[in-house]
Amino acid sequence: MTLENIPQGQAVTVSLKELVDGTITFATLTEAFGPSSLGIIIVKDLPANFAPLRAEVLSNASYLAALPQEELETLTSAAAKYLVGWSHGKETLRPGVYDTHKGSYYLNCAFHQSPDLHGAPADHHPDLREYTAPNLWPAATSLPAFEPRVRELCSLIIDTAALVARACDRFAAANVSGYRPGYLETVVRGSLTTKARLLHYFPTSPEEEEGAEGEGENGAEGDDDWCATHIDHSCLTGLTSAMFVDEADQDLADRGTPLHELPASPDPAAGLYIQSRTGQIVKVNIPRDCLAFQTGEALQLITRGQFRAVPHFVKGARTGRDGRRIARNTLAVFTQPNLEEEVQPGVSFADFARGVVARTY
Template identity: 35%
Template structure:
């Protein structure tokens, strides 16, 4: 494998500027999301409200606790009727042409019910991936707080994502296909804001050396199909042999572990998100809605060698429009999603 590039410094803005000085952010947003070849399609928001570290830490440790259960227990919280898009999902998603067993996901809808919360039954049946019921492992010892932790962090990210969408409006207003609503309104009024809690299992022993390891060894290259995705920095956890029930936070397995992004110009870059910050990525739905003026960038996750006893926990919030929203001349968001699901969940749809 060719030598990997060093860490890229993503465009970073402060939470205070996002709230109080949105009119000053057109330039950094343009550098992060625009047409320049170095654009990573990601922006970092730092100096967040003080409650963020505890919200993140609590939920990601619960992700590890759930992911460490026996699969017979975890599978009780799966939902085949929604194509495994609510509750626990493991080994169902296709990555690199094969079922992905290196990570498991826990999905839930964190939308705040609005005046259109009553969805007709035909729509519900047509889009079970979005209009299912949340599932929580509240009966499992130590996981009683998962629902509250999941929803609290999800809505914290959603609020900041809506502020970012407002700041993006001057940049996207002339490019959005549908100007009847703002980007922020598309997100705020959507009844299908989905979040994904991710547990990357400790990698199996392998004879592959770090230099030969594929860059997408922990998660294959993909694009998110949202408008904007909010993303927490990953937490790495190890289970000490003398006390496996009490995992400890550890550094990443190696300097080459983590998130890799292909820039708009096609160069591969490793991107580190500070633990006390949030990142927001452009999704493919926004690429379609702006005729490609904003682009979703392919990204993946690399193990990077190191200990095989370390798991990776993270959380992603997919801010997306209602399934009925037209995002291109040919498709609604719901129709576009069906194409994406069919590609990544072959044999399930």
């Protein structure tokens, strides 16, 4: 099966008000998270400030990636395994193959608990600088308002994730033997290890497009060239819709204003693909005014497989041969347990995270 005949996934969509009121039915929760589900839910009717925040923050992904290399070097941290600040070409989603197709800006979201917090406490985990190190913010002279806007959008996503977690708790309490009532919402609201990742997928050159026509991870040609198939090691991952921009038609030196966003990807096959609970690969589109939330590996372990992590990959836009330079920007927020929280009997999230980082960085 090639991506040309991959079906469009119909993710369950709920309103923010339904989450707040707790009126989502068990049938809807089962459709979203049950044994034959996609394991992803879309939330609509978000606060009015979401749309401008998304436009500004995602535009800044392109502006950040276009900064001079010497400035980007000041935003990198080898001590934090490149999981704080700027990261490019440091991650391996396939053994021995470094991912150079995207750049990432990582930040610790402990500020959601208190504006003065910079990361998780380092007292008992001095080796986990990726969760305890302070964030490396771009200078305001380079990217005006970058820090406050990213903080504001991440906090909005975490607040929404807590409401999704409450719905997940209702589902789990009825379907998972021994599930701790209110567990996931407590994790999301109280976490000091939640991690955000602002992603910039670089435009694909004509030469790279020709090279990508080989065998992909999923057996189809070049399926996962922008991001190889993987699962998140979070409990819940919050995702904005992707912003597609033609960087050949933008002045990336004129920072501080939202970029002109294309109405959709010019390559209809480009975008996010996930593997459903039944093993079917489907394409998922997140509406621009919505957020999506998918389940990760930590939640799979905690619930002993009742919630399954969602395998997913990203296919790049094939447009470089017509002179366009199509980039894709998005923001992912990974809500995770605190470092000392057990994800399996005798295995803390700190232990689990060490293994994941060792495999991929």
